Each structure stands twice: as structure tokens, then as C-alpha cells.
Amino acid sequence: MPTSTLPKGVRVIKFAVPWKEWPSSIKNELYTIGWICALPVEMTAAMAMLDRIHGNGQPQIRNSSDSNNYILGSIGDHNVVIACLPAGDYGTTPAATVASQMQSSFSSIRVGLLVGVGGGVPSQQNDVRLGDVVVSTPGHTGGAVVQYDLGKRLSHGHFSRRGSLNKPPGVVLTAITRLRAEHLTRRSKIAARIDAFLEKYPESRSIFSHPGPAQDHLYDAVYNHPPRAETCDNCEKSRVLKREHRQTLDPVMHYGPIASGNSVIKDATTRDHLGKELGVLCFEMEAAGLMDNFPCLVVRGICDYSDSHKNKIWQGYAALTAAAYIRELLEFLPAKTMEQLPPVRIRTPLIGSVFYFILGHTWGSRQSVVLPDGKEYFLPSDSGGGEDGDDGGDDGDGD
Numbered sequence: 001m002p003t004s005t006l007p008k009g010v011r012v013i014k015f016a017v018p019w020k021e022w023p024s025s026i027k028n029e030l031y032t033i034g035w036i037c038a039l040p041v042e043m044t045a046a047m048a049m050l051d052r053i054h055g056n057g058q059p060q061i062r063n064s065s066d067s068n069n070y071i072l073g074s075i076g077d078h079n080v081v082i083a084c085l086p087a088g089d090y091g092t093t094p095a096a097t098v099a100s101q102m103q104s105s106f107s108s109i110r111v112g113l114l115v116g117v118g119g120g121v122p123s124q125q126n127d128v129r130l131g132d133v134v135v136s137t138p139g140h141t142g143g144a145v146v147q148y149d150l151g152k153r154l155s156h157g158h159f160s161r162r163g164s165l166n167k168p169p170g171v172v173l174t175a176i177t178r179l180r181a182e183h184l185t186r187r188s189k190i191a192a193r194i195d196a197f198l199e200k201y202p203e204s205r206s207i208f209s210h211p212g213p214a215q216d217h218l219y220d221a222v223y224n225h226p227p228r229a230e231t232c233d234n235c236e237k238s239r240v241l242k243r244e245h246r247q248t249l250d251p252v253m254h255y256g257p258i259a260s261g262n263s264v265i266k267d268a269t270t271r272d273h274l275g276k277e278l279g280v281l282c283f284e285m286e287a288a289g290l291m292d293n294f295p296c297l298v299v300r301g302i303c304d305y306s307d308s309h310k311n312k313i314w315q316g317y318a319a320l321t322a323a324a325y326i327r328e329l330l331e332f333l334p335a336k337t338m339e340q341l342p343p344v345r346i347r348t349p350l351i352g353s354v355f356y357f358i359l360g361h362t363w364g365s366r367q368s369v370v371l372p373d374g375k376e377y378f379l380p381s382d383s384g385g386g387e388d389g390d391d392g393g394d395d396g397d398g399d
């Protein structure tokens with residue numbers, strides 16, 4: 001009704017806050033996927049994959065102990081919660097904290113996604129290149145994530161490593177098989193989705209575009225980057241390994257175990273040694289904090305080769321390829337199937353069955369988690385912390 005025709009004394013009240021500023025109209029219990037990332041470029045990539053952001057992206061309510069910052073939205077039929085690690089925090093403990101706080105506010109989350117960048121482990125068997133995607137699936141040891149720095153140091157310099165960590169939920173592994181079958185007969189949708197993103201946000205091209213194959217240098221493992229040299233401009237190009245030319249710029253997907261730990265791997269000899277011993281395809285710094293507590297799939301876009309030449313040129317593009325892979329995978333993960341999974345329950349024994357905890361702030365109590373298989377696992381009471389000081393990690397942005 002036009003204002004001029006309103007009865008005398010009736011006024012139109014204009015809200016100062018437009019509708020889009022209101023929190024999500026969807027209840028917290030309807031979110032079933034928790035997406036965790038570590039870096040701002042990873043969060044941008046995650047948000048770029050949403051079909052819709054719910055309201056202003058914020059929850060209606062949250063647990064009083066939950067200090068995460070969220071973006072809520074949907075991909076197809078899935079309601080998705082995205083959270084990022086606190087600025088400057090990397091490693092297994094901050095990732096575990098974010099996951100547990102997320103679970104304290106979103107009690108219906110069935111599956112976690114840990115998506116971002118990682119350092120590749122190229123080998124004769126696995127032609128891993130920058131921008132490719134590594135998806136955590138079980139290897140010959142049965143686990144999809146190996147915590148390479150957790151175990152016992154034995155005599156004579158031997159190290160007894162703790163077994164591999166839990167694997168992603170069965171429904172996710174089934175969806176991966178389905179998508180792999182699809183990719184045998186057609187291109188993945190990753191490149192098309194990245195093109196659409198760059199067209200929509202042309203200002204972001206400098207960060208998220210494919211840097212070009214000429215920027216993908218895999219150096220001989222014994223040839224180290226000169227100390228204090230900021231770029232590889234003066235590195236010996238004769239020491240770059242010759243690899244077969246690829247017909248397209250499309251990223252290749254690699255499936256297998258991922259190595260996770262609190263150290264940054266910046267040494268090709270160590271990379272090759274651990275790669276051979278553990279059969280891993282990449283290194284990253286968060287998954288080991290989650291896998292036994294928060295059933296999740298780890299997907300990493302390869303942004304460097306875990307060697308002394310590592311730089312950040314490929315970070316934005318690699319973050320996008322990993323996120324776009326998840327976007328495509330979710331097409332094969334029916335929301336109805338997700339609802340049949342019981343949600344993860346995290347609880348603190350000292351206060352009974354209350355479903356929240358803050359890792360590292362539990363007044364000496366031991367925390368446990370009940371996984372969908374009904375088994376209860378106690379969380380490690382560790383643990384040192386994150387980065388190596390000069391770098392935010394294999395995914396870091398500190399140097």
C-alpha cells in the first residue's frame with residue numbers, strides 16, 4: 001500500500017538492517033557438513049563453491065564456548081558450515097579446537113571436510129604436479145592420514161611411528177568411487193568452475209588464476225634453494241627435472257594417504273624419504289588433529305613440492321582446485337544418505353554427556369569422542385602446537 005494511502009496515524013517503519021543482514025533462517029540442527037580451512041584463500045575458495053549463503057552467513061545461536069567465525073550456506077541439498085582457523089594459527093591442535101567448537105554449536109554434523117593446500121610428494125609412481133588435487137583415501141596400511149611425527153624414538157636413531165589415523169566415512173568413500181568412475185569418461189568440472197569464479201570476480205585473478213605450466217618447477221632433490229633468495233629467478237633451471245608435457249591445464253586427481261604433522265616439510269630429501277616409507281602423496285598440517293575425532297575427508301590442492309624452493313605462487317589456484325573438487329564430489333553424496341549417518345558426539349567425561357569441549361582448556365579432564373561406529377575414543381592430551389616459526393606451514397603464509 002503506498003504510504004500516502006495509509007490511515008491517519010499509521011507510519012511505515014523502515015528497518016535499518018536489510019533482510020540479508022539477518023542470520024541464517026535455517027536451524028543449526030539442519031547443517032550436516034562441516035568444512036574447515038586454514039588460510040584466507042582457502043576460505044574464499046570454500047565460499048566460492050556455495051550455491052547460496054544463508055542470510056548473512058551467521059548462525060542463529062551458538063554455544064557459549066564457541067568462538068569460531070562461520071559462513072553458512074548450501075551446496076545442492078547440503079547445508080554447509082564453513083569455519084577457518086584463527087589468523088596465524090596452523091597445525092593439528094588449532095584444527096581440533098575449531099572442529100570441536102563447530103560441533104558444540106552444530107550438533108548434527110555428520111561429515112567433516114578439511115580442504116585447502118598442501119605440499120606435494122612427486123615420484124615415479126605418482127606424477128603429482130602443482131595445482132593437482134590429492135584426496136585422502138586409505139592406503140595399504142588402512143588409514144587415509146598418517147601422522148608422521150607422532151611415535152616413539154627408539155635406540156640407534158629408529159623411530160616407531162604411530163599407526164595411521166582413521167579413514168573418511170564409508171558414504172564419502174563410496175561417493176569418491178562414483179566420481180572416479182565418472183572421470184574415466186569425462187573431464188572433471190573443476191576447470192569450468194574456476195573459470196566461472198574468475199569471471200565473476202575478475203579482481204581476484206592475480207591470486208586465483210592458474211599461474212601457467214612455466215611456473216611449475218620440480219627441482220632435483222639434492223639441489224637446494226639458495227639461502228635468503230626470495231624467488232627462484234636465479235635457481236639453476238638446468239636442475240629442473242624433465243617431465244612429460246600435459247595436454248591440458250586441467251588438474252589431475254590423486255587418491256591415497258596424506259601425511260600430517262606439526263612441522264613444515266621444506267626439504268626434498270626428507271620428502272622423498274617419508275614419501276617412500278609411508279606411501280603418502282602430500283604433506284599438510286591439520287588433518288592429524290581431526291581424523292580420530294571428527295570423521296573427515298582431507299582434500300589438498302598442491303601448491304608446492306615440500307622442498308626448499310617452496311613459494312606461494314600457486315596457493316590461490318591450488319585452494320580453488322581442492323574446493324572445486326569437493327563441490328563436484330557433493331553431487332554424488334545424496335543429502336538423504338547423510339541424514340542416515342549418526343552425528344559425531346564429542347563429550348567431556350567430567351561433566352557427563354555434555355557435548356562440548358575446548359581442546360587445551362578443559363581443566364585437566366580427558367576428552368573423548370564417539371564416532372558413528374559407536375566406539376568411544378579418548379583424545380590425546382597433547383600437544384605442542386603448530387608451525388615452525390618462519391612459516392605458517394606447508395599451507396602457511398608466513399614467509
Ligand SMILES: [Zn+2]
Pocket residue numbers: 224225226231232233235308309
Ligand atoms: Zn629456488
